[in-house]
Amino acid sequence: MKSITSKQSKEFIAAQESDWFIRLFDIYVRNLFWRKFENVWIQAEYLPESGDRTIYYLNHTSWWDGLIPFLLNQKVFKQRARAMMEDKQMQRHRFFKKIGAFSVNLADKKSSVRSLRYAIKSMEREEASLFIYPEGRLVPFSTDKPEFKDGLAWIISKLVGIKVVPVGIYTAHLKSDKPELFLKIGSPVVIPEREDVMDIKNRLEGELQRLLIQLVHDAHSEISPFRRI
Numbered sequence: 762m763k764s765i766t767s768k769q770s771k772e773f774i775a776a777q778e779s780d781w782f783i784r785l786f787d788i789y790v791r792n793l794f795w796r797k798f799e800n801v802w803i804q805a806e807y808l809p810e811s812g813d814r815t816i817y818y819l820n821h822t823s824w825w826d827g828l829i830p831f832l833l834n835q836k837v838f839k840q841r842a843r844a845m846m847e848d849k850q851m852q853r854h855r856f857f858k859k860i861g862a863f864s865v866n867l868a869d870k871k872s873s874v875r876s877l878r879y880a881i882k883s884m885e886r887e888e889a890s891l892f893i894y895p896e897g898r899l900v901p902f903s904t905d906k907p908e909f910k911d912g913l914a915w916i917i918s919k920l921v922g923i924k925v926v927p928v929g930i931y932t933a934h935l936k937s938d939k940p941e942l943f944l945k946i947g948s949p950v951v952i953p954e955r956e957d958v959m960d961i962k963n964r965l966e967g968e969l970q971r972l973l974i975q976l977v978h979d980a981h982s983e984i985s986p987f988r989r990i
Contacts, residue, residue: 773875774851774864776843776883782859787835790828798932799939801832802987804979805946807926809838814889816920817946818913818965819928820973821894822902825942829930830892831860833944836990840890843883845876845912867897867910877912881919891916895965902931904977906970914961917952924949927969929976943987945976 794801809815815838819826827846834842846857848864863883865876880891893916895909917925927947932940950968952961979986 772848772852772864773866773872773879774848774855774858775879776861776863777858778861779859782856783835786831786856786860790832790835793828794832794942797939798942799935799937801942801944801990802980802985803833803837803944803946803990804976804987805837806948807924807946809840809888809890809924812888813840813924814884814887814922815840815924815926816884816891816893816913816917817926817928818893818895818969820902820907820930820969821896821899822930823899823932825932826894826899826930827857829944832990833928833946834890834892837946838890840888841886842890842892843880844892845880845894848872865912873912877916880916884916884920884923904970904974907966909962909966911958911962914958914965917961917965918956918958925952925965926950927965927972929969929972931973931976931980933980935981941980943976943980944990945972945979947972 830844834840843861845865846862848866851857851864863879866872883889884891893913895913896907897910926949929945931943935941950965
């Protein structure tokens with residue numbers, strides 16, 4: 762039993778998109794968000810243009826983070842989206858591969874490298890996008906500077922001609938017992954040529970921190986800069 766479990770934990774699960782499943786899942790996800798949240802708000806400083814290839818990186822604070830990339834892509838971005846997902850979750854919910862998720866085992870270096878190379882290959886597709894939670898784990902919401910694992914910066918260092926965009930996620934109870942969900946899409950991060958992985962990571966962490974600080978301020982502003990989705 763131990764050998765089987767170990768083998769499963771290292772198994773790489775590739776994305777296998779299914780158009781019909783995506784259409785059905787889209788209906789389910791929209792209804793779920795509308796039932797569970799009072800409102801879903803968005804503020805976007807970036808929207809992909811035709812031909813853009815984009816990596817979106819997000820803060821990771823709740824169970825909903827597994828569905829937010831799908832909602833954003835279906836409602837706003839409309840790119841050929843894929844997302845990295847922890848292998849343990851992929852093993853339990855294999856249907857995620859049908860909407861573009863693929864697994865990553867952060868506890869196994871060889872397996873992690875395979876997933877990162879798969880992510881790079883995925884970005885070669887026309888109008889491709891990739892969603893990554895670079896903290897690699899759930900953490901309480903904070904406007905402190907986040908701590909990323911190296912994978913996102915390494916991927917970016919191997920790619921040319923892509924946009925790298927931070928996305929902030931924040932929930933708050935304001936005027937109802939149901940929470941409000943606020944999503945803020947930042948501007949593409951400017952990454953100088955030949956910047957090394959550690960400098961890229963530090964730059965990305967700083968940009969997400971600034972976005973989250975602004976997101977919290979905007980969410981509680983009397984004049985809302987958000988629109989409903």
